Amino acid sequence: MGGGGGGGGENEMYGSMEQGNEVDYSAPLRHQEMSHSVASTSAVQQRTGSAGGPESEPSGVIDDYEVVYVKDNVSVHPTQNALGRISGRLRLIKQGSSLFMTWIPYSHGGISRQGSNVVIKGGLRNRMGSRAAERDRNLYTIRAVSLSEMRSIRRQTPPFGWQYIIIVLTSGLAFPPLYFHNGGVKEFLGTIRNHALLVRSAEDANVYLVNDIQDPLQRSLTSLELTEQPAPSAPTSSQEAPWPVVLKQETPVAAESDGKQEQSLRQIFKQEQRSESGRRRDQARDLSMNVLEKFSLVTKFARETTAQIFGESRMFLDGLDMDRGPVPRPPPGPSTPPDVEVLGIAKEARPLLENKHMKEESSSALNSADEEVVDDNLNADDDAEEQAATNVGTFELVDGTQDDTPALVWGRARPPPLGTEEWRSFLDSEGRVMDPKALRKRIFHGGIEPEVRHVVWKFLLGYFRFDSTYAEREYLIAKKKEEYEILKAQWQTVSPEQAKRFAKYRERKHRVEKDVVRTDRTLPYYAGEGDDNANITVLRDILVTYSFYNFDLGYCQGMSDLLSPILYVVDSESEAFWCFAALMEHLAPNFHRDQNGMHSQLLALSKLVQLLDRPLHDYFKQVDCLNYFFCFRWILIQFKREFDFENVLKLWEVLWTNYLSEHFHLYMCVALLKRHRRRIMDEQMEFDTLLKFINELSGHINLESTLRDAEALCLHAGERGAACIPPGTPPSIPEEEAGGWSD
Amino acid sequence: MSYAYLFKYIIIGDTGVGKSCLLLQFTDKRFQPVHDLTIGVEFGARMITIDSKPIKLQIWDTAGQESFRSITRSYYRGAAGALLVYDITRRETFNHLASWLEDARQHANSNMTIMLIGNKCDLAHRRAVSTEEGEQFAKENGLVFMETSAKTAHNVEEAFINTASKIYQKIEEGIFDVSNESYGIKVGYGGGSGTAGAGRGDASLAPKGGCCG
Numbered sequence: 001m002g003g004g005g006g007g008g009g010e011n012e013m014y015g016s017m018e019q020g021n022e023v024d025y026s027a028p029l030r031h032q033e034m035s036h037s038v039a040s041t042s043a044v045q046q047r048t049g050s051a052g053g054p055e056s057e058p059s060g061v062i063d064d065y066e067v068v069y070v071k072d073n074v075s076v077h078p079t080q081n082a083l084g085r086i087s088g089r090l091r092l093i094k095q096g097s098s099l100f101m102t103w104i105p106y107s108h109g110g111i112s113r114q115g116s117n118v119v120i121k122g123g124l125r126n127r128m129g130s131r132a133a134e135r136d137r138n139l140y141t142i143r144a145v146s147l148s149e150m151r152s153i154r155r156q157t158p159p160f161g162w163q164y165i166i167i168v169l170t171s172g173l174a175f176p177p178l179y180f181h182n183g184g185v186k187e188f189l190g191t192i193r194n195h196a197l198l199v200r201s202a203e204d205a206n207v208y209l210v211n212d213i214q215d216p217l218q219r220s221l222t223s224l225e226l227t228e229q230p231a232p233s234a235p236t237s238s239q240e241a242p243w244p245v246v247l248k249q250e251t252p253v254a255a256e257s258d259g260k261q262e263q264s265l266r267q268i269f270k271q272e273q274r275s276e277s278g279r280r281r282d283q284a285r286d287l288s289m290n291v292l293e294k295f296s297l298v299t300k301f302a303r304e305t306t307a308q309i310f311g312e313s314r315m316f317l318d319g320l321d322m323d324r325g326p327v328p329r330p331p332p333g334p335s336t337p338p339d340v341e342v343l344g345i346a347k348e349a350r351p352l353l354e355n356k357h358m359k360e361e362s363s364s365a366l367n368s369a370d371e372e373v374v375d376d377n378l379n380a381d382d383d384a385e386e387q388a389a390t391n392v393g394t395f396e397l398v399d400g401t402q403d404d405t406p407a408l409v410w411g412r413a414r415p416p417p418l419g420t421e422e423w424r425s426f427l428d429s430e431g432r433v434m435d436p437k438a439l440r441k442r443i444f445h446g447g448i449e450p451e452v453r454h455v456v457w458k459f460l461l462g463y464f465r466f467d468s469t470y471a472e473r474e475y476l477i478a479k480k481k482e483e484y485e486i487l488k489a490q491w492q493t494v495s496p497e498q499a500k501r502f503a504k505y506r507e508r509k510h511r512v513e514k515d516v517v518r519t520d521r522t523l524p525y526y527a528g529e530g531d532d533n534a535n536i537t538v539l540r541d542i543l544v545t546y547s548f549y550n551f552d553l554g555y556c557q558g559m560s561d562l563l564s565p566i567l568y569v570v571d572s573e574s575e576a577f578w579c580f581a582a583l584m585e586h587l588a589p590n591f592h593r594d595q596n597g598m599h600s601q602l603l604a605l606s607k608l609v610q611l612l613d614r615p616l617h618d619y620f621k622q623v624d625c626l627n628y629f630f631c632f633r634w635i636l637i638q639f640k641r642e643f644d645f646e647n648v649l650k651l652w653e654v655l656w657t658n659y660l661s662e663h664f665h666l667y668m669c670v671a672l673l674k675r676h677r678r679r680i681m682d683e684q685m686e687f688d689t690l691l692k693f694i695n696e697l698s699g700h701i702n703l704e705s706t707l708r709d710a711e712a713l714c715l716h717a718g719e720r721g722a723a724c725i726p727p728g729t730p731p732s733i734p735e736e737e738a739g740g741w742s743d
Numbered sequence: 744m745s746y747a748y749l750f751k752y753i754i755i756g757d758t759g760v761g762k763s764c765l766l767l768q769f770t771d772k773r774f775q776p777v778h779d780l781t782i783g784v785e786f787g788a789r790m791i792t793i794d795s796k797p798i799k800l801q802i803w804d805t806a807g808q809e810s811f812r813s814i815t816r817s818y819y820r821g822a823a824g825a826l827l828v829y830d831i832t833r834r835e836t837f838n839h840l841a842s843w844l845e846d847a848r849q850h851a852n853s854n855m856t857i858m859l860i861g862n863k864c865d866l867a868h869r870r871a872v873s874t875e876e877g878e879q880f881a882k883e884n885g886l887v888f889m890e891t892s893a894k895t896a897h898n899v900e901e902a903f904i905n906t907a908s909k910i911y912q913k914i915e916e917g918i919f920d921v922s923n924e925s926y927g928i929k930v931g932y933g934g935g936s937g938t939a940g941a942g943r944g945d946a947s948l949a950p951k952g953g954c955c956g
Binding site: 507511515517519520521529557558561592593594595627629633636637641687691692 | 778
């Protein structure tokens with residue numbers, strides 16, 4: 001019981017993912033690989049030797065793996081330059097009844113030794129620097145994506161060049177095009193078909209829907225998502241279905257007019273757009289919203305790929321540079337004039353309403369496809385650019401939590417946490433944080449090293465002001481300590497006689513005492529039985545003092561969960577008190593007797609799901625679960641019981657940066673629900689089963705991937721997301737009271 | 744795991760009366776004095792046998808915190824049985840029983856079997872509520888009563904199993920329509936499909952899998 005304690009297993013499960021960027025399943029698989037896949041197995045193995053290995057296997061059942069498809073020389077083309085192509089090996093791996101796809105780029109050395117298929121040549125490496133090349137390779141690696149997470153596969157056959165596929169995941173995110181330099185698309189799809197239901201889309205013969213859903217509404221949504229238009233843009237008219245597929249209705253398709261793959265991509269997206277803007281308004285608006293939403297995610301990679309082709313590689317690389325802390329932003333404005341064609345894609349790709357210049361009436365996704373949006377985006381300010389840069393890392397959709405799914409990561413790992421040196425670089429000579437926003441951004445993406453956490457948290461929580469000097473903080477600490485001692489004395493000086501006549505005091509103190517001995521006792525810092533640990537006494541003293549400091553609120557269960565990590569990190573009674581009090585400025589409504597703070601967050605969550613996953617919303621509605629009570633614990637104590645203690649610290653500092661949204665925790669909720677959407681709906685979970693299912697996710701949630709999903713969703717939702725959350729919804733505090741958090 | 748029936752239980756009562764400990768003692772046969780306080784709800788499950796039929800108990804252990812009541816009430820829905828727990832060493836937990844009972848009556852189905860539990864009877868030297876008072880309250884409100892100790896396991900099995908027996912009896916008597924899951928009862932595999940009010944000795948009650956594992 002007590003979901004808090006059980007996180008140990010998760011570290012083991014995901015440990016390999018965090019250590020190494022690329023886990024290669026080739027090692028345990030080698031003996032089973034098909035004979036023609038010889039090329040670079042040893043090289044790949046060598047490269048990933050430190051990260052891979054049996055301990056990276058999620059369930060330890062290595063023997064169950066079988067490689068059912070291997071194709072070499074499948075590449076990603078991040079730039080137009082042929083030298084920039086990243087070539088790798090595509091594989092389909094069967095584990096039990098599940099099928100996974102991996103795409104692992106070759107290492108330079110390995111390939112050179114093989115003496116064949118040298119795609120990344122020395123010249124390029126010298127020019128770009130091998131670090132950048134390495135980053136690219138890491139960025140594009142598809143470690144293992146479950147087929148159950150795939151929604152559709154688009155196959156493109158340009159008249160010139162190589163066939164390529166685009167895989168769209170159930171969340172709407174997509175991988176960049178995978179080019180088959182040695183052919184094999186047909187075989188690839190054929191193999192998938194042997195293991196899953198593959199349905200050719202009625203609307204676009206080039207699109208194959210994976211695991212098509214039986215529910216007609218869902219199906220129509222699914223098929224619409226990628227192929228809204230009976231696409232004249234779709235090439236390969238002459239191509240017969242290369243193997244029997246479950247046909248709905250074959251739509252005749254026109255021949256492709258342009259030879260370049262990128263061109264055809266652009267066309268497709270432009271067509272989609274036109275069809276959107278031209279569509280009748282009275283058509284089910286929600287449906288369109290959903291389509292657009294999904295589509296904008298699909299097109300993200302197209303924007304970036306295309307942007308690169310047109311020389312905007314700087315933005316792209318800036319995104320990658322996030323690993324190295326604050327990056328000077330390129331000057332905003334039209335200094336990097338994007339190709340109009342590029343913008344044609346970009347406007348879709350960007351969350352449509354987040355632009356500050358957008359007009360009110362553009363608040364429907366239908367309108368937002370109007371041309372004026374393009375102009376607005378031309379003037380995209382710093383924020384937009386920043387977002388674009390961040391997007392580079394947000395294609396990942398990761399599923400590491402389903403029972404039978406290995407930890408999957410696509411794309412880069414989080415940058416390393418903020419360390420002591422770097423922290424100092426944020427301060428001026430007198431100790432002021434020079435650029436709080438850059439700091440918050442840095443922490444949002446990478447977190448904080450434990451050794452500086454105790455300092456930085458005080459800023460994040462609002463106990464220290466960002467613009468305070470060393471001297472001011474010294475003074476503050478002393479002054480606040482005195483203040484704390486006075487507050488504490490208020491209840492400590494209650495005599496036994498007085499206590500007899502002070503039921504509220506007795507009751508509060510008793511309740512706190514009952515709860516602190518039931519808080520994080522598995523942690524060495526709080527270990528022991530009863531109150532035989534001094535830190536337990538400190539927990540009690542702070543909570544009782546707080547219940548006097550905020551007498552109207554008093555003490556409520558959940559507070560000890562919020563305080564415990566703070567005391568652990570800050571390790572000073574009075575400072576922990578003030579940090580906790582600052583946090584409670586934001587979270588007190590969670591504990592109001594009428595639960596108004598909880599209800600408003602659950603309502604906002606409901607609206608976010610409605611925006612970001614309409615079918616799931618409809619499902620919850622159908623089973624009468626729109627109150628979202630099953631997410632109660634997640635929100636009440638900021639996922640404290642869902643992760644092990646270390647990860648709680650990592651999560652909280654991200655949430656407290658308040659960087660992308662004050663309500664990032666709600667996007668975390670959406671990310672988690674989306675990740676399990678298929679299971680929730682397939683198993684027809686209702687309130688009881690859903691609540692149990694959600695509860696039992698505790699200790700089995702991968703933090704990093706959930707953070708990335710949440711980031712992607714938050715960026716994607718943009719202002720439409722923000723509009724789902726009424727002002728004053730916790731942890732926001734009303735303007736006039738706003739303190740340290742909204743610097 | 745096959746079962747003839749699944750019963751949903753809820754455990755309610757003031758914070759700190761030992762709800763989670765009762766559950767753990769019943770499901771894991773151990774007492775854990777150090778455990779996290781319950782936020783929201785926790786789940787436990789165990790198979791028992793009644794009338795040689797395997798029955799799965801799915802038990803919802805709710806948070807006692809009063810502020811959460813507006814949300815924990817939603818957990819009552821579809822419960823077949825409830826353990827209403829107080830702490831015999833803390834008078835106020837006994838005094839709050841009426842309000843818990845009212846909540847239960849209001850938000851659970853009217854046929855829910857409620858067992859009143861006076862927990863921590865191992866702490867007799869600190870007793871603040873007499874056994875007679877507990878019995879009296881149970882009698883007045885039509886509840887079954889039992890004093891337990893989650894620490895020594897005294898009466899813990901009995902509390903859960905007696906409740907299940909009562910529920911089973913109601914099924915046998917046809918009080919429950921087992922095809923209607925809002926009564927907190929699910930029919931297991933091979934446990935008769937949708938017969939309104941399973942008849943006495945209905946052969947379809949027999950589990951298919953045989954082993955109740």
